[in-house]
Amino acid sequence: YVFELDLHPSPDGQLFGLTSGTHRIEVAVNGARVALLELDRWMSEGDPSGLRVETPEIHVRAGPQHITAAFILEREGPITDLITPIDFTLADPNMGVGYGVTTLPHLRDLSISGPFAVTGVSETPARQRIFTCRPTAHDEEKPCAREIVSSIASQAFRRPIESNEVDELMFFFEEGREEGGFEIGIRNAIWAILSSPRFIFRLERTPEQVEPGEVYELDDPDLASRLAFFLWAAPPDEELIQLAEAGKLSNDRELERQVYRMLKEPRAASLATRFASQWLRLQDLEKINPDAQLYPYFNQQLKEAMDRETELLFHTIVQEDRSILELLTADWTFVDEQLAAHYGLQGVSGTEFVRVQLDDENRRGLLGHGSILMLTSEGDRTSPVLRGKWVMEVLLGSPPPPPPPAVPTLEETEESNGSRQFTTRERLEIHRDNPACMSCHRVIDPIGLALDNFDVTGAWRIRENLNQIDSSGELYDGSPISGPAGLREVILKRPTVFRRTLAKNLMAYALGRRIEYYDMPTIREMEHTAGQYGDRISHYILGIVKSPAFRMSRGVAVTDATPDN
Known part of the structure; x- marks a missing residue:
């Protein structure tokens, strides 16, 4: 393989950071150095290879590998310059193009080409799982292939495979074997399995006697599939498959x-990376890019750390079966060195995430997470409106109505009175003078302003535009509110609203459809039962899994366009 590294240019096409002298980049595979590349400080985009350096061909075995490319630290301390830019930043690429200002080169992209000169097939974990037998003679190939195809098809289709289905797949094996031997035949059969609608879609088998519109109970294999995709976002494992084949999974005690068991498995992390990410809208983080001039220390690694912090909070609540209310009250979180420094926490070093206690009550729970605070901001300013709207929609399940037409945006509101810059609160007060805006903003703004001590990147601040920040306010019902801790207390005074919102979102995720009016009795019962057990998240999940909505389906009319398998 060849590893290709592209570097950041300055505006004139030269290498950004050329004034800092010679630099070297180490390329490593699984922590072992495989190449050390020295940069030509005079390279430019106009060169035949541009701002790209590449390794010679490097032998790497097939399979998962951990690849890194990192600059070698050349100096232990800062460089004394006429002007000292902010360390390790691309906030202003116009700097560092002349002597007197030292900036550092930056790696932009790492790409891998290959493989070249393949010497053979490595025995990877994937191949070991596929080839459960090895024929030693020609007459052993078909029985062995049938065993392999049956096993893979059963896992891929998430149910016991029937003999006639195996016969169909063996046709593809025979074609491939004639073309290139046993392994090519297995490859052809796997292609057929992976292109089958039974693999691509989660098709549930309807009993023959069920009429269109009639409700019926799922059989055990389909129940195993639903359960696995809900909790793991993956097909059922061998234990689930065996229980389903024996007809034992539908037993309430066994299902529980x-x-x-499944919630203790590492695969249950999908509830954090998929459900929580969708519910909390963490995918919106990608849309926010804080202004590099205003927030020069912010970078992609910090954004990813914020995302990971929120996922780890939710995953820990699942793994340790904690109360869902800890999503708001947790006095602990997970940080790496960069995120800890951003939050002002001491004693954390390295890139590994560690669990830390939070003494500052304003930083506790989701309302203190940089991910939430940033995705509800603009790139150059905080947005109490977006933050208030997020709390209402995501945590309380009460989205505000859309703004009326022809209402000016906050950007169109004056920013100063000539002598000083207004704070965001003051600009919102001017904006609310419009009667069309007042009815909604009196509900949204106090919630968002309670979080205004957090800047765009979630860092704590006490001033904005040199003015003291006022995070106090009054909710629509007259309740006083002040700061993140005050907002959290207000939400927890009515915990039923938060419980029901989470339950509805979790059930919608499990069923793969919107929640309807006829689902509400199940949600209320689930919420009541979980409340008797300390709001532990497992009881919300059990309430969904044991519900008729999860364990039953409805017959559909079959047309000529509908597959019969």
């Missing part, structure tokens, strides 16, 4: 035992 499996839920607890």
Whole structure:
């Protein structure tokens, strides 16, 4: 393989950071150095290879590998310059193009080409799982292939495979074997499995006697599939498949035992990376790019750390079966060195995430997470409106109505009175003078302003535009509110609203559809039962898994366009 590294240019096409002298980049595979590349400080985009350096061909075995490319530290301390830019930043690429200002080169992209000169097939974990047998003679190939195809198809289709289905797949094996031997035949059969609608879609088998519109109970294999995709976002494992084949999974006690087992598995992290990410809208982080001039220390690594912090909070609540209310009250979180420094926390070093206690009550729970605070901001300013709207929609399940037409945006509101810059609160007060805006903003703004001590990147601040920040306010019902801790207390005074919102979102995720009016009795019962057990998240999950909505389906009319398998 060849590893290709592209570097950042300055505006004139030269290497950004050329004034800092010679630099070297180490390329490593699984922590072991495989190449050390020295940069030509005079390279430019006009060169035949541009701002790209590449390694010679490097032998790497097939399979998962950890690849890194990192600059070698050349100096232990800062460089004394006429002007000292902010360390390790691309906030202003116009700097560092002349002597007197020292900036550092930056790696922009790492790409890998290959493989070249393949010497053979490595025995990877994937191949070991596929080839459960090895024929030693020609007459052993078909029985061995049938065993492999049956096993893979059963896992891929998430149910016991029937003999006639295996016969169909063996046709593809025979074609491939004639073309290139046993392994090519297995490859052809796997292609057929992976292109089958039974793999691509989660098709549930309707009993023949069920009429269109009639409700029926899922059989055990389909229940296993639903359960696995809900908790793991993956097909069922061998234990679930065996229970389903024996018809034992639909037993309430066994189903409950499996839920607890599955929540302890690493694969249950999908509830954080998929459900929580969708519910909390963490994907919106990608849309926010803080202004590099205003927030020069912010970078992609910090953004990813914020995202990971929120996922780890939710995953820990699942793994340790904690109360869902800890999403708001947790006096602990997970940080790496960069995120800890951003939050002002001491004693954390390295890139590994560690669990830390939070003494500052304003930083506790989701309302203190940089991910939430940043995705509800603009790139150059905080947005109490977006933050208030997010709390209402995501945590309280009460989205405000859309703004009326022809209402000016906050950007169109004056920013100063000539002698000083206004704070965001003051600009909102001017904006609310419009009667069309007042009815909604009196509900949204106090919630968002309670979080205004957090800047765009979630860092704590006490001033904005040299003016003291006022995070106090009054909710629509007259309740006083002040700061993030005050907002959290207000939400927890009515915990039923938060419980029901989470329950509705979790059930919608499990069922893969919107929640309807006829689902509400199940949600209320789930919420009541979980409340008797300390709001532990497992009881919300069990309430969904044991519900008729999860364990039953409805017959659909079959047309000529509908597959019969």
